[in-house]
Amino acid sequence: MTTIDPGAELKARIAEIKERFAIESAGGKLTVRRDDGLYRHLEVEMPKSSAYWFEVMTWPGALAITGHTGSHIFRRDEDMLLFFRTCMGPGPDWKIDTRYWAEKVQPDGIGSTGVQSYAEDRVKAYIKQAAQEAEADHPGLLAEVEEELFSRYSKADLETEAGAKAALAAFEFDGFRFDTAGWEFTEYDYWFLYTCQALAWTVAQYDARVQVAA
CATH class of the missing domain: 1.10.40 (Ribonucleotide Reductase Protein R1; domain 1)
Structure with a gap:
C-alpha cells in the first residue's frame, strides 16, 4: 500500500477546514459573559448564519465547547485557556497539535470522545x-x-x-x-478538527480583548 497516505489526507483536511473556518469566522463576535478567574463564559456569534454560534466555558481543570461545532470537554491543566495558549505558541498563525489536543478530550458515558469517525x-x-x-x-x-x-x-x-x-x-x-x-479504519472527525480551529480562534480573540482592556 503506497498510494494511500492518511497523514497527507489529514493535512489536506485540516487545510480545507482552516480555510472554511477563516471564511465563516470573518467578522465574528466574541462576547464575554463571565470572566472570573478560571470561571469564564465566552460566546461567539459568526455572521454567516444565526445557526453558527458556539460557547466556550472554563472552570478549574476543564474547558467545554458547545454549539454548531458539536460538544467536547477538555481536561488537562488548571487553566485550560493557558493550556491552549501555550500549545498554540505566540503570534497570529496559531499551531494546533491535533493528536495532543485529542488526547485531552473526555469520553462520554459510553466511552466515546467523538474525536474519531469511520473513514x-x-x-x-x-x-x-x-x-x-x-x-x-x-x-x-x-x-x-x-x-x-x-x-x-x-x-x-x-x-x-x-x-x-x-x-x-x-x-x-x-x-x-x-x-x-x-x-487505518478511522480518521479525525470533521467537526473535531473544526472545533480545534474554533478554540484557537477563541483564545486569540480573548487574548486580544484582554490586552485592549489592559
Whole structure:
C-alpha cells in the first residue's frame, strides 16, 4: 500500500477546514459573559448564519465547547485557556497539535470522545487498491470485488466500520482474502478538527480583548 497516505489526507483536511473556518469566522463576535478567574463564559456569534454560534466555558481543570461545532470537554491543566495558549505558541498563525489536543478530550458515558469517525472513503480506496494489486495473480478478482462489495445489489455494509470489517473478513475469491493489517479504519472527525480551529480562534480573540482592556 503506497498510494494511500492518511497523514497527507489529514493535512489536506485540516487545510480545507482552516480555510472554511477563516471564511465563516470573518467578522465574528466574541462576547464575554463571565470572566472570573478560571470561571469564564465566552460566546461567539459568526455572521454567516444565526445557526453558527458556539460557547466556550472554563472552570478549574476543564474547558467545554458547545454549539454548531458539536460538544467536547477538555481536561488537562488548571487553566485550560493557558493550556491552549501555550500549545498554540505566540503570534497570529496559531499551531494546533491535533493528536495532543485529542488526547485531552473526555469520553462520554459510553466511552466515546467523538474525536474519531469511520473513514469510509479511505477503506473503499484500500479495498480497490488491494484488489488491483492482486488481480494479476487472481484473474477476475476486480469483478468479484465490484459485485460483492460495491454493486447496488451487494449485501455488504461498507458504510460502517463494523460492517466493513465483517464484509472484508467474509470475502474470499480464488484463495484471495483481504489482509487489512496496517489499514487505518478511522480518521479525525470533521467537526473535531473544526472545533480545534474554533478554540484557537477563541483564545486569540480573548487574548486580544484582554490586552485592549489592559
